[in-house]
Amino acid sequence: MHVRVLGSAAGGGFPQWNCGCANCADLRAGAPNLHARTQDSLAVSADGEHWFLLNASPDVRSQIEGFAALHPRERRHSPIAAVALTNGDLDHCLGLLLLRESQPLVVYATERVIQGLLDRNAVMRTLDRFHGHVRWQQLHFGREQALVDASGRALGISLLAVAVPGNPPLHLRNQPASPEDNIALFARDERGFTLAYAPSVAALGDWTARLTESSCLFFDGTFWSDDEPVGLGRDGRRARDMSHLPIGGDEGSLRALDGRVPAQRFFTHINNTNPILRVGSPEHDAVVAAGWQVAMDGMEVRR
Amino acid sequence: MHVRVLGSAAGGGFPQWNCGCANCADLRAGAPNLHARTQDSLAVSADGEHWFLLNASPDVRSQIEGFAALHPRERRHSPIAAVALTNGDLDHCLGLLLLRESQPLVVYATERVIQGLLDRNAVMRTLDRFHGHVRWQQLHFGREQALVDASGRALGISLLAVAVPGNPPLHLRNQPASPEDNIALFARDERGFTLAYAPSVAALGDWTARLTESSCLFFDGTFWSDDEPVGLGRDGRRARDMSHLPIGGDEGSLRALDGRVPAQRFFTHINNTNPILRVGSPEHDAVVAAGWQVAMDGMEVRR
Numbered sequence: 022m023h024v025r026v027l028g029s030a031a032g033g034g035f036p037q038w039n040c041g042c043a044n045c046a047d048l049r050a051g052a053p054n055l056h057a058r059t060q061d062s063l064a065v066s067a068d069g070e071h072w073f074l075l076n077a078s079p080d081v082r083s084q085i086e087g088f089a090a091l092h093p094r095e096r097r098h099s100p101i102a103a104v105a106l107t108n109g110d111l112d113h114c115l116g117l118l119l120l121r122e123s124q125p126l127v128v129y130a131t132e133r134v135i136q137g138l139l140d141r142n143a144v145m146r147t148l149d150r151f152h153g154h155v156r157w158q159q160l161h162f163g164r165e166q167a168l169v170d171a172s173g174r175a176l177g178i179s180l181l182a183v184a185v186p187g188n189p190p191l192h193l194r195n196q197p198a199s200p201e202d203n204i205a206l207f208a209r210d211e212r213g214f215t216l217a218y219a220p221s222v223a224a225l226g227d228w229t230a231r232l233t234e235s236s237c238l239f240f241d242g243t244f245w246s247d248d249e250p251v252g253l254g255r256d257g258r259r260a261r262d263m264s265h266l267p268i269g270g271d272e273g274s275l276r277a278l279d280g281r282v283p284a285q286r287f288f289t290h291i292n293n294t295n296p297i298l299r300v301g302s303p304e305h306d307a308v309v310a311a312g313w314q315v316a317m318d319g320m321e322v323r324r
Numbered sequence: 325m326h327v328r329v330l331g332s333a334a335g336g337g338f339p340q341w342n343c344g345c346a347n348c349a350d351l352r353a354g355a356p357n358l359h360a361r362t363q364d365s366l367a368v369s370a371d372g373e374h375w376f377l378l379n380a381s382p383d384v385r386s387q388i389e390g391f392a393a394l395h396p397r398e399r400r401h402s403p404i405a406a407v408a409l410t411n412g413d414l415d416h417c418l419g420l421l422l423l424r425e426s427q428p429l430v431v432y433a434t435e436r437v438i439q440g441l442l443d444r445n446a447v448m449r450t451l452d453r454f455h456g457h458v459r460w461q462q463l464h465f466g467r468e469q470a471l472v473d474a475s476g477r478a479l480g481i482s483l484l485a486v487a488v489p490g491n492p493p494l495h496l497r498n499q500p501a502s503p504e505d506n507i508a509l510f511a512r513d514e515r516g517f518t519l520a521y522a523p524s525v526a527a528l529g530d531w532t533a534r535l536t537e538s539s540c541l542f543f544d545g546t547f548w549s550d551d552e553p554v555g556l557g558r559d560g561r562r563a564r565d566m567s568h569l570p571i572g573g574d575e576g577s578l579r580a581l582d583g584r585v586p587a588q589r590f591f592t593h594i595n596n597t598n599p600i601l602r603v604g605s606p607e608h609d610a611v612v613a614a615g616w617q618v619a620m621d622g623m624e625v626r627r
């Protein structure tokens with residue numbers, strides 16, 4: 022399997038357009054221990070030729086241009102055969118609308134996420150320009166599914182969806198919550214290498230048992246502490262109010278997952294305020310000392 | 325007035341993610357006479373401190389980061405006070421959803437474009453996170469309107485909307501066409517300097533009389549010839565089928581507008597297939613010889 026980190030920041034990216042926090046301000050001023058990041062997405066391939074994306078970020082256009090394996094090989098072509106979504110958040114779905122130029126694509130997501138996109142948004146019709154433009158494929162819990170491209174050709178990777186505590190996206194908060202709102206995805210190649218991808222995690226629980234069996238993990242690294250976002254947004258919400266378990270602290274993911282995660286593990290979906298973004302900060306060093314990597318755009322895993 | 329070209333490419337940008345045409349392929353290979361362009365948008369200011377955007381492109385995040393005048397000056401802040409839209413095309417509107425992080429904003433557009441966005445798209449609720457988050461301000465034909473920020477403070481620029489032949493966006497083609505679907509915008513400062521912005525023009529007509537009186541013009545440069553897009557899309561549509569008057573030829577805009585446009589004039593919204601993108605091509609040189617500039621990201625007009 023070939024995994025490429027296309028983006029590793031939470032919604033808004035790093036820096037965020039309207040944020041002048043210490044991280045964003047120092048990054049803009051050229052601090053050498055801070056690195057810009059686009060919004061969270063992974064590109065995955067079994068053969069290096071046919072790719073699928075885990076989440077389609079608003080930055081997907083520049084992410085594609087920055088990775089030659091995703092460039093077209095003919096006059097009209099894309100090596101991107103499919104996209105799988107972990108939830109309906111805009112920072113995970115908006116990129117679909119940037120992949121709209123008449124390219125056949127298969128999109129995998131839960132029925133709930135598909136309906137939230139298609140039934141309620143006229144803009145999504147731009148992905149229905151011809152018969153077979155985008156095929157929407159439902160993910161069902163407990164059923165491993167072989168990924169295919171728009172012509173039905175297998176990509177050599179199977180996908181399993183697992184419910185993870187979370188919320189519907191902000192713009193659909195008027196609807197009741199569902200287990201299908203937010204998932205982790207487990208992508209397994211034919212040699213058994215398993216990539217676990219859980220960029221949005223409100224709470225741990227039984228579902229984390231599967232992480233132990235995975236070969237490589239990308240996990241929610243949005244916030245370091247619960248009170249980190251307070252004072253920046255207008256609503257005074259804490260990390261947990263936004264359905265993100267913080268990394269640090271006694272009940273944070275770093276301590277709670279200790280010994281239950283694969284050797285190759287990354288924090289991703291990192292908010293611009295998170296101190297782990299600053300190389301050499303105590304929080305950054307604590308994460309690295311615990312055997313985690315801080316995901317950065319362009320990182321790769323190959324096996 | 326200070327005008328900054330944030331982006332100068334048509335929908336999809338240059339290069340376009342799934343396009344391997346000669347322009348896109350040579351650009352990716354590093355040809356020195358081709359230059360990458362993000363999607364069409366201008367930033368405009370009367371004082372250099374308070375800005376508004378003409379169209380909000382999907383590339384707005386990187387466009388803001390690439391122009392220091394648009395960076396925040398406080399912990400949460402943006403110099404961008406308002407956005408004005410020329411139509412409801414995704415390459416002109418999607419950027420609104422990237423400006424969603426709790427920043428008050430005024431958006432100017434025709435009633436038709438506003439309704440097409442708000443009434444039909446649940447995702448737009450993300451711009452309604454608190455009272456006064458985004459204020460939608462209707463543009464009316466024939467009525468010059470003083471631009472204000474969310475607190476009502478005047479930006480020192482007035483805006484006039486003029487109907488221009490065009491179409492509703494692709495995803496709303498099921499509705500009957502309206503003169504409000506597509507407009508040109510004329511931004512005038514207190515000293516009378518007038519910026520004319522018409523990035524999408526299906527046909528000339530009486531409306532072009534106003535161009536003569538303008539100080540500076542950005543005009544639809546999507547295609548050079550009518551048959552340029554044939555063979556790349558799946559639908560075999562020509563430039564005119566997509567509501568874009570080509571630049572070249574006997575009936576093209578270059579010849580038709582000759583002598584009727586201000587000295588400072590640019591072609592913008594340039595499709596990735598357009599030969600004027602290639603510096604030194606006969607088409608590029610014909611445009612320059614006629615006194616036009618080929619808009620490029622980062623260009624500025626100050627007066």
